[in-house]
Amino acid sequence: MNPIEVNPSLNAKVPTDHTTDLHPSTEHHHDEAGNSMFGFIVFLLSESVIFLSFFTGYIVYKTNALDWLPPGVTGLETREPAINTVVLVSSSFVIYIAERFLHVKQLWGFRLFWLLTMAMGSYFLYGQAVEWRSLSFGFTDGVFGGTFYLLTGFHGLHVLTGILLQAIMLVRSFIPGNYDRGEFGVAATSLFWHFVDVIWIILFVLIYLWQ
Template sequence: MTRRIIHIDESPIRFERWRRYLPSWLQRFLPSGGGNVEDHHGKGMFGFSVFLLSESLVFVSFIFTYVALRLTHSKNWLPPGVSGVELSNFVIINTVVLLSSSFVIQPAENALKDGRLNRFRWLWLMAIAMGSYFLIGQLIEWSKLDFGLTTGLLGATFFLLTGFHSLHVLAGVILQIIMLMRSFIRGNYNKGHFGVSAATLFWHFVDIVWVFLFSLLYLW
């Protein structure tokens, strides 16, 4: 008979006191006090949420830098002969595909929770395809621009923001591929699916960041 090991909650912040007052969707990201060692999903999601918070601070610093440079160099923002970034139908379609993927990956996670493995696989594969479509579209857009990374502040900031975001999209796609492959291991998700939940949360983060970047780079 396997002895159950119990965690002792030694956190200086007693989340349990006010955790119950939060909506259910937010409770999953906060650690619960103590519990069995096998019940690590909540603590894992809390740790991953802190990681995403640190990533968001990096994006915020880049965005503030872009805004500051754009405001202080408004007269010479566009180098001679450069038309700048244009909001084309191609960019709009690419954006719609990426943002729509959040409405695909979340039902995929929900399907796994309900034990519908085949539905999870198909929806998860669709999310992978949509993320890959965005990456390919981003590469095509870069190739058609009339400026490059070294073309003044415009080129440096645009490629820094979109390149750093695309790196996160690529990481998200790789995570999704790994989670999909693990679904074919018999009984892999019987004891939990923290990896799928973390990959889903990461993907929502990537989509939210793109909303800000899209508004900043294409609508301003």
Template sequence: MADAHAKKHDYHIIDPSPWPVLSALGALVMALGTIAWMRYAAGSPLPFLGLDLANPWLFFIGLVLVLYCMFGWWADTVKESHQGFHTRVVQLHLRYGMIMFIASEVMFFVAWFWAFFDASLFPGEAVQVTRSEYTGGQWPPAGIEVVDPLHLPLYNTVILLLSGTTVTWAHHALIHNDRKGLIWGLALTVALGILFSAVQVYEYVIAPFEFKNSIYGATFFMATGFHGFHVFVGTIFLIVCLIRAMRGHFTPQKHFGFEAAAWYWHFVDVVWLFLFFCIYVWASWGAPIAHH
């Protein structure tokens, strides 16, 4: 009788889970909370069933729920791996899922690049749909001083390229069962990611233009800011991998969690190279540079 109920396939049928429903609910609350926060910042009410929802707290409630679901869902995934459910077929499908996720992120950044190139390549058309002082018919817009691409942006480029090298070192160390090399490579990658974010924040503080004063500032901060957010998420991803590596979770044969983090980090590296050469270098060519 026991053989009759034994699993005879390589697929994993997961147990009923609350995480998909709770994650969707958290995302909905966080989205509504974002609108409520914007209304609150603008001093406008957001009436709903006799209540004024215009406050920032709804967003944070949704964020906490989303973070809780992420922790619980991924913790269950790790447990399933330790229980032997992640067969070769399951691991292959996890890789397909990560590839599709990164592909969706690529299209996400395509939207920001599209907005930037639409404004920069056709500044005369931007004048027709915005106030004329936004561009002056040129790019960068008249009166805009740009960030020196050979200062902090170049520094951050070197940092990210180095981080790509260290995470690759960690990957090769894991494949060769070098635990010390794996931990050191991950620790250095995390440190470089934190350093990149710190430099990015400092660059924003001293930037000679603002988000709201020109289409140049809006497209610049949206593209580089969302990349910075992805660096922040990737750093958290790598910190989790570092903790798991220190606990001995990864083996040379089974380490998809680390592999997914490495893929994501390399994706962040490549996007930054496009940002650096297109937005910092090409689009700033010949414009007055702000010196601090």
């Protein structure tokens, strides 16, 4: 009787690579962040459509109105709104610097410039409130009055939302290891802030420069 032959390959140990255990979770995290950012961009596109409809309505009403401004109103003062515009647009560069600091894990630099962005946004809202108080017309004073307060108020609500989001991201920066695996929240908040700035530039041209 022939002896039973044992296949040597059955006794061979299968090599294990423990480093591969980390890849699925890392790739899953990147996929999640990518999907979240895509969804956020879709949200911003939907917001853009809303603002675009407001812009279109404003242009149509203005070009067809015989008496666009309310009685007794000769125009809007542009100096203070221009200063507010410079502050808000400059905050886009400041928040970008904050992002760069976070990217290299310099949290105190991130916090400093992030907080400065919040301060600049708050200054803008303060300037908007001061302007509203100084105006001699209200929401019900003609089509111009209604559209002016609707557009600037809706945009101001977005600025306030951006500041609140920034406050949340700032608090999260004090949680140890919070940004070690990704910076989606900061990136999304920064993108939202740039969006708010671009919308305001269009509003400033339509409302204050095109009088």
